[in-house]
Amino acid sequence: MSQTAIDIGAIERELRQMWQEQAIHPNAGGQAVIRALTLNLIARAPDDAWAEQILSVAPGLTAQHPNRTVIVIDRPGTTVEVQAQVQALCTLTNAGRTQVCGEQITISARGTPAGQLAGLVLPLLVPDLPVVLWAPGPQPFAQPLVQRLYRLCDRVIVDSTTFTEPLTELAELATFEQKAKGAPAVSDLGWTRLTPWRELVAQFFDSRTFLPHLHRIDEIVIEYAAGTVVNPVAALLFVGWLASCLKWAPLEEAVGVEGETIRLYLRRPAVGVGPAAIRLVSVEIRPSLSPARAGLASVVLRAIDNQRAEFVVAQTDDAGHARTRATVADTPPIERMVKVDPVTLTDLLSSELRLLSRDRTFAAALNLAGSLARRLTSYHNDPL
Amino acid sequence: MTMAFLDNPLRTGLRMGRTPEPCTMVIFGASGDLTRRKLVPALYNLARERRLPAGFSVVGFARRDWTDESFRELLCEAINTNSRSGPVDPELWASFAQGIYYHWGNFDDADAYRRLVERLAAIDRERGTGGNRVFYLATPPEAYPTIIAQLGTHGLARSSGWTRIIIEKPFGHDLTSAQALNAEVLSVFNEDQVYRIDHYLGKETVQNILIFRFANAIFEPIWHRSHIDHVQITVAETIGVEDRGGYYDTSGALRDMIQNHLMQLLCLVAMEPPSVYDADAVRDEKVKVLRAIRPIALHDTVRGQYGPGSANGRPVRGYREEKGVSPTSQTETYVALKLFIDNWRWAGVPFYLRSGKRLPRRVSEIAIQFKAAPTMIFADTPLNDLEPNVLAMKIQPDEGISLKFSSKVPGQPQIRPVTMDFRYGASFGVTSPEAYERLLLDCMLGDGTLFTRRDEVEASWTLLTPILRAWAEGPPLPFPNYEAGSWGPVEADEFIARDGRSWRRL
Numbered sequence: 001m002s003q004t005a006i007d008i009g010a011i012e013r014e015l016r017q018m019w020q021e022q023a024i025h026p027n028a029g030g031q032a033v034i035r036a037l038t039l040n041l042i043a044r045a046p047d048d049a050w051a052e053q054i055l056s057v058a059p060g061l062t063a064q065h066p067n068r069t070v071i072v073i074d075r076p077g078t079t080v081e082v083q084a085q086v087q088a089l090c091t092l093t094n095a096g097r098t099q100v101c102g103e104q105i106t107i108s109a110r111g112t113p114a115g116q117l118a119g120l121v122l123p124l125l126v127p128d129l130p131v132v133l134w135a136p137g138p139q140p141f142a143q144p145l146v147q148r149l150y151r152l153c154d155r156v157i158v159d160s161t162t163f164t165e166p167l168t169e170l171a172e173l174a175t176f177e178q179k180a181k182g183a184p185a186v187s188d189l190g191w192t193r194l195t196p197w198r199e200l201v202a203q204f205f206d207s208r209t210f211l212p213h214l215h216r217i218d219e220i221v222i223e224y225a226a227g228t229v230v231n232p233v234a235a236l237l238f239v240g241w242l243a244s245c246l247k248w249a250p251l252e253e254a255v256g257v258e259g260e261t262i263r264l265y266l267r268r269p270a271v272g273v274g275p276a277a278i279r280l281v282s283v284e285i286r287p288s289l290s291p292a293r294a295g296l297a298s299v300v301l302r303a304i305d306n307q308r309a310e311f312v313v314a315q316t317d318d319a320g321h322a323r324t325r326a327t328v329a330d331t332p333p334i335e336r337m338v339k340v341d342p343v344t345l346t347d348l349l350s351s352e353l354r355l356l357s358r359d360r361t362f363a364a365a366l367n368l369a370g371s372l373a374r375r376l377t378s379y380h381n382d383p384l
Numbered sequence: 385m386t387m388a389f390l391d392n393p394l395r396t397g398l399r400m401g402r403t404p405e406p407c408t409m410v411i412f413g414a415s416g417d418l419t420r421r422k423l424v425p426a427l428y429n430l431a432r433e434r435r436l437p438a439g440f441s442v443v444g445f446a447r448r449d450w451t452d453e454s455f456r457e458l459l460c461e462a463i464n465t466n467s468r469s470g471p472v473d474p475e476l477w478a479s480f481a482q483g484i485y486y487h488w489g490n491f492d493d494a495d496a497y498r499r500l501v502e503r504l505a506a507i508d509r510e511r512g513t514g515g516n517r518v519f520y521l522a523t524p525p526e527a528y529p530t531i532i533a534q535l536g537t538h539g540l541a542r543s544s545g546w547t548r549i550i551i552e553k554p555f556g557h558d559l560t561s562a563q564a565l566n567a568e569v570l571s572v573f574n575e576d577q578v579y580r581i582d583h584y585l586g587k588e589t590v591q592n593i594l595i596f597r598f599a600n601a602i603f604e605p606i607w608h609r610s611h612i613d614h615v616q617i618t619v620a621e622t623i624g625v626e627d628r629g630g631y632y633d634t635s636g637a638l639r640d641m642i643q644n645h646l647m648q649l650l651c652l653v654a655m656e657p658p659s660v661y662d663a664d665a666v667r668d669e670k671v672k673v674l675r676a677i678r679p680i681a682l683h684d685t686v687r688g689q690y691g692p693g694s695a696n697g698r699p700v701r702g703y704r705e706e707k708g709v710s711p712t713s714q715t716e717t718y719v720a721l722k723l724f725i726d727n728w729r730w731a732g733v734p735f736y737l738r739s740g741k742r743l744p745r746r747v748s749e750i751a752i753q754f755k756a757a758p759t760m761i762f763a764d765t766p767l768n769d770l771e772p773n774v775l776a777m778k779i780q781p782d783e784g785i786s787l788k789f790s791s792k793v794p795g796q797p798q799i800r801p802v803t804m805d806f807r808y809g810a811s812f813g814v815t816s817p818e819a820y821e822r823l824l825l826d827c828m829l830g831d832g833t834l835f836t837r838r839d840e841v842e843a844s845w846t847l848l849t850p851i852l853r854a855w856a857e858g859p860p861l862p863f864p865n866y867e868a869g870s871w872g873p874v875e876a877d878e879f880i881a882r883d884g885r886s887w888r889r890l
């Protein structure tokens with residue numbers, strides 16, 4: 001049944017009735033039902049495939065962040081079509097005795113003007129709770145619905161792993177983040193996926209004996225899983241993160257691309273005194289065919305000058321682990337295996353939903369990665 | 385020493401807490417129950433969550449004739465049965481187990497410590513642990529002085545990195561013995577190297593008491609004698625003495641539960657806001673509470689001992705029939721007491737504490753009962769129908785906070801109490817880490833906030849030792865005086881009823 005308009009009042013009534021029924025007829029196991037809402041999540045699905053992904057994520061999300069999700073399936077089309085559906089999403093708590101429920105409203109639209117969609121979404125938001133807009137897929141900021149809504153949101157979540165023109169879109173994302181300072185905050189699930197990598201690299205330098213080597217890194221090699229689209233965004237964000245933490249500055253014009261390998265140079269502050277006043281860090285980023293799962297495949301940090309030191313984090317052949325190795329001069333390498341569970345979309349989202357304000361570390365990394373991406377796009381015309 | 389972390393520029397903005405520097409943990413009593421059930425599973429789970437640095441090593445010290453290999457196998461089984469994350473991940477375990485060693489020796493054998501010195505140095509070289517050490521005393525308390533003295537003699541209290549020592553409960557069995565133990569420890573270690581464990585403080589919900597009080601501005605103004613009628617702290621266990629009968633019979637509920645766990649809960653509820661959240665500021669405030677407690681009158685205490693009865697619907701034997709317990713034992717398995725904190729905030733507000741074994745439900749909670757509405761303006765409802773507001777902080781099982789208040793019954797003139805419930809499980813669908821995980825990690829990071837300081841232990845013993853003495857000197861009681869599976873002796877109900885109050889039905 002297709003319609004061209006939706007009655008907001010009807011949706012509201014349906015929601016109210018849903019909760020009243022729960023209060024009068026507690027479900028079979030005599031479990032108490034708790035309605036808990038901590039935020040509004042607007043999820044824009046660019047197509048049916050994404051709609052399905054979003055719908056599959058929603059129940060898991062309820063367990064960690066009970067929310068009202070408004071899913072907007074925003075398909076293009078020539079005829080206008082719009083429908084809405086309301087649903088309670090419940091999960092059992094650990095104790096197994098209470099159910100926590102959130103709400104899900106699905107607006108399925110085709111060819112509907114962004115203005116009309118936004119007009120539907122806004123009155124459905126629960127007042128006085130944060131509003132998060134999740135816009136997966138390519139070109140998020142070019143979508144009319146996103147353009148209409150983002151100003152009213154506390155956070156916009158995109159996913160750089162779904163970009164189709166990664167370098168250009170990375171640069172755009174960086175520009176948007178800079179411009180958007182304050183409200184809304186920006187999150188990228190591509191960045192969220194880097195968290196374990198950042199942790200593992202950072203952990204090397206919690207050790208007092210290794211810390212000094214961090215300031216004399218000369219070389220970085222990052223490999224990432226080659227997908228259908230060559231997408232070096234994660235690797236660039238990782239470099240952006242290291243560079244912003246360690247105060248490395250990108251060197252003008254010092255970028256190069258050979259085939260699919262990217263080479264960059266950054267200037268790092270001098271360690272101590274002497275002729276080594278300016279030091280260059282060379283960065284090599286390349287796709288790798290072997291890794292067991294998407295994302296980064298390995299990160300190598302090396303200090304070559306004087307005493308050699310090397311710090312490596314690499315995916316293993318199975319999907320659940322990584323190996324780390326630290327080697328300094330002639331001492332025996334310190335190796336270990338760590339557990340890195342494959343993350344689900346639910347984990348990634350829920351980790352971003354925990355943040356309340358702007359993620360400054362991300363902003364700094366993105367800013368730097370964005371400027372690297374700009375240089376790379378102007379350097380060559382090859383479709384990287 | 386903790387400065388090293390601040391210096392790691394990659395740590396800013398990481399979403400996970402910092403990891404400790406590589407170190408070696410030496411566990412004394414490594415063949416014991418605690419090591420198997422709690423410590424090693426906790427360490428493994430920390431490793432699993434990437435909270436431990438590469439190179440982290442464990443040396444298990446005990447007297448059985450074991451090898452590194454057999455020790456590792458045993459621990460692997462222990463994790464398989466006891467870890468909250470289920471059976472080990474084989475690859476992760478293989479890597480973690482490389483850093484686990486067994487060190488054979490008797491606690492009083494000097495040679496074993498000489499070998500330990502060499503072994504630790506070798507581990508420092510091979511695994512990059514930089515002289516950082518934690519000594520964990522998971523042994524019977526009688527062994528503490530021997531081990532501490534041996535560590536001192538063999539220069540193990542200092543190293544090129546940091547050295548810390550974790551001491552398990554019980555910390556003394558009265559004021560004199562606690563002071564003596566403190567003196568022994570502090571003749572070898574500095575106070576800032578000493579971590580006295582009270583695993584209650586490692587529970588997330590216990591830490592949340594402070595967050596609840598000091599991160600929500602609406603409660604602090606009414607957290608005061610002018611609004612609070614009284615406070616009840618309950619720690620009820622369903623278990624009996626299990627196989628610890630021999631030990632328990634020399635201890636009892638006052639030493640085993642009140643002196644440490646309930647006193648800690650009391651401090652967290654009653655303390656003033658610390659100016660900063662750091663180890664000393666927090667513990668300074670806790671000590672102030674303990675010192676402000678008026679000596680507890682003997683007639684403000686009630687003792688009980690369980691007799692035969694039931695637990696979880698099955699018949700169980702009485703305390704005196706338990707293994708290792710004297711058939712004429714006068715040891716209390718239940719204590720209820722009332723105390724007053726003589727300061728501006730709490731003067732005149734009674735705190736009722738109770739704890740016991742073989743009670744009907746396992747529950748720990750703190751209940752703040754507010755004063756009743758001063759007059760009844762709703763003519764149709766008699767005043768005594770109105771229940772006072774109660775704020776209950778539940779620590780286990782269903783962790784959460786509930787507030788009871790009065791509301792009108794729809795369509796009728798009556799007023800009924802309703803509860804507003806907040807449950808951690810419901811709002812954050814993640815499982816909390818085990819208390820030992822948090823505490824082991826904090827110690828390795830050099831954060832003593834959740835450990836008990838010397839003056840805290842002594843202040844608590846100062847308060848309770850006179851009661852122990854009076855009980856010992858008084859006439860024997862007609863034990864057992866409560867049935868296993870009941871809410872304790874009738875005397876406890878009469879005791880609180882004399883004040884016109886009653887225990888919460890839990």
Ligand SMILES: NC(=O)c1ccc[n+]([C@@H]2O[C@H](COP(=O)([O-])OP(=O)(O)OC[C@H]3O[C@@H](n4cnc5c(N)ncnc54)[C@H](OP(=O)(O)O)[C@@H]3O)[C@@H](O)[C@H]2O)c1
Pocket residue numbers: 412413414415416417418419421445446447448489490491492521522523524525527552553554
């Ligand atoms: N178990 C718990 O859940 C728990 C909870 C809270 C606090 N605690 C405290 O933790 C401590 C340890 O408890 P536990 O239950 O693990 O005790 P346990 O099972 O009796 O273990 C004691 C350990 O010490 C060893 N040991 C004793 N005397 C020794 C000696 N002279 N030389 C070498 N090794 C010796 C024992 O070795 P053998 O095996 O060869 O006898 C065993 O490994 C106690 O202070 C207890 O109060 C335990």
